Structures are given as C-alpha cells and as structure tokens.
Amino acid sequence: MFKRPHYIGLGLVVLMTLIILNLPPRTTARMKLAISSVFLPLFGLASSGHQVAGAVADAVTPRGDLLKQNENLRRENQELKLQATRFGELERENTRWKQLWGWQQSAAPKGWKVKLANVVLREPANWWKTLQIDLGSRNGLTNNMPVLSPEGYLVGRISAVNFANSQVVLLGDQNCRVPAVVENETRASGVIGPSGPLDSSLVEMGYLPPNANIKPGQNVATSANSAIFPKGIPIGKVVDARSVDYGLSSTARVKLSANLNSLEELWVLLTP
C-alpha cells in the first residue's frame, strides 16, 4: 500500500511524537511556548483588524453630513442619537473603571499587589478550562499566582508563564483545586474540585465534614489553609450538599460567582 520511504517517514513522525510526549514537563513547557510564538503575528493581525474595523466605522459616520445638507431635522436627530450612544458607552466604561479602581483600593487582599490583564486566547480543546492573558514574566508574573475576576471573585491561578503572556487554569479544571471554607457557623473546610458534566459554572466542593450543616445560598470563600490563595476571596454560593463515603464526609455543589465564559479582563494577585 505504502512505499518504503513512506513507512520510514511515518515511523519518524510517530517516533518524534513519542519522544515529545515523554520529554520532562519543563522541556515540553518551553517547547509549547516556542511553538505558540508562531501565533504572535496573528495576534498583531487580529488587533490590526480590529483597528481597521474601527476606522471603517469612523468613516461611515460622515454620512450624517450628507443627511445634514438635505434634512436638517433628521440630521439633528441622528447626531443626538449618536451622542447619546457615545455618552452611554463612555458612561459604561467610566463606571466599569470606577468599579475596578474601587475594588483595587478597597477589596484587594492586604499586602498583595494587583495587575490588570486582558484575556487574549481561550482553550481550543473542550476538556480543559484554561485561557491566556497578556501579562508574562516581564510583568513580574510567576506560576501559581491567584487570578480574580474584575469584580473580585476567584477565577483560577497562573499555570504557565511566558515572556509576554501567561496561561491561567480556571476553577472547575482538574488541575485547579482550591482549599475553601463555607461561611456558616461551622466554617467547614473543603476543597473546590472539578466542575460537573452538565453545567461548567457548578463546581464540586469535597472533603467537607459530615456535620457541616451546609445549606443552599451560603457563601464559599478561599480558606487560610492554602499556600497559593489568600484567605477570604469569594468563590461562589452553595447550591446543594449531600453525604458521601457512607456518611463519613459530605460534598457540596457550588455555583461560581464569576462568569468564566465572559471574562475579558482579570486581576492577577502578585505574591507579596
């Protein structure tokens, strides 16, 4: 079916893949960063595309001038509508920045510095929950730094750092487990684990004591038992709880407060 050189070529591809799969994690991480740098020009193209789209949108605006010559009333109406839209957008942006600034001033964990990052890429495979941000080692980022949503809810942690960008592993991924506490009278401690198969905004909180008295609606936050996450960062609310392991422990489903599907900006907590 195939000629001999074909078999040799295919064997080489398989051999190369097996070698890559068996390389030490640090080496493959470096190789990943090197290979992903192929996409850097595309980032540039994508942002240029956005700029061109913006310029085209701006160029469409003078159409109002033509209407002005013919129909003064319609022009006035149009200008007012345009102004209202623009001011509305500015107001929304202003409010958002005020919220971010206010959160940075008041709610950021004491002693921790924060950096605002933009989400640039998302995980292409459906069985991991990661994304890429535009901050890297040049911005002082290192592995395992906590990552928060603009509102201050826990989102995940940094899992790989490149010079100019980093990978964030999100809550609900198998590789992101967070010691957490249910904020009720028992202050029961557990571990936030992977998300359920149906709804990715629900995560399992396991290893809870059987007598934890967990009720729906109770808040869940990071506990003090973590070397990575500062305590008290809100994670979500309890949806329900059930007994597992023949009553030896219980597990709760937690609805995440941060909407992981619509993240555009993130706070990275820099280790103090």
Add this chain to the structure above:
Amino acid sequence: MKWANPLLILGGALLAVFWESAFHGIRHLLGAQVDLLPAIMVYASLTASLVTVSLLALLGGLWFDSLSANPLGVTVIPLLICGLGFYSVRELLLRDQPFAQMMLGLVASVVTPLLVLITLLTTGKQPLVGLGTLGNSW
C-alpha cells in the same frame, strides 16, 4: 505549483487553530468549541500526498497542543491515524461527492477527539468529560 496545495492546507490549519482559540462565538452558541483540524485532515487525505498528511498531523497537532492544556504532541497521532485511514482507502471512496465528504468529515470529527481523549486517559490525565466534550464531536 506542487507546493501550493500543501502550503494552503498547512496555512489553513494554522489559521484554524488560531481561530479556535481567538474566537468564541460558536462556543457561546453551542457550549463547545468546534475542532476544524479533523475536517482539514479529511481534505488533505483526499487531495494531497502522504507527506502533506504527515506534516499536517505533526504541525497541526503541535500547534493545537501549544495553545491548549493538552500535553504537547498528544493530538498528533490521532490526527495521523485519521488521515492515514482515509488516505489508504481514498481510491475506493466517492471523494468527489459532497455527501461522502460530509460523512467523512463527520467520522473524522468524532474519531479524532475520541482518540485524543483515550490517549489522555491512558497517560493518566484527567480531562473534563461531559456534554461539552460531546459537543466537540458535532
């Protein structure tokens, strides 16, 4: 112009991987991202040489894994198996028929992620297997 088709296929694969990472419209709509590499592999295995199929599996798999949390190289062999499977029987297929092409694309879109998942589970990784994963096969 022998190099034009392979270059087009590899360029298409690069753009497809970037598109899957950078644009999330389909993910918001269906709840899962669509993987375009198997479809490109079907096209390559029906129209291009074995070298192109191998290069697409190697480069496409490495590009995909570099932007993903997958271990590097885990997508290469499933893509290669899929491509070789179609390449070896392509003379027997009605490859000019749109319906046949669609069915081949469907088979590839199911088989490739399944093989990747099996490889991941075999290597001790714990991927999230849920409805979102099933959505990958659509």
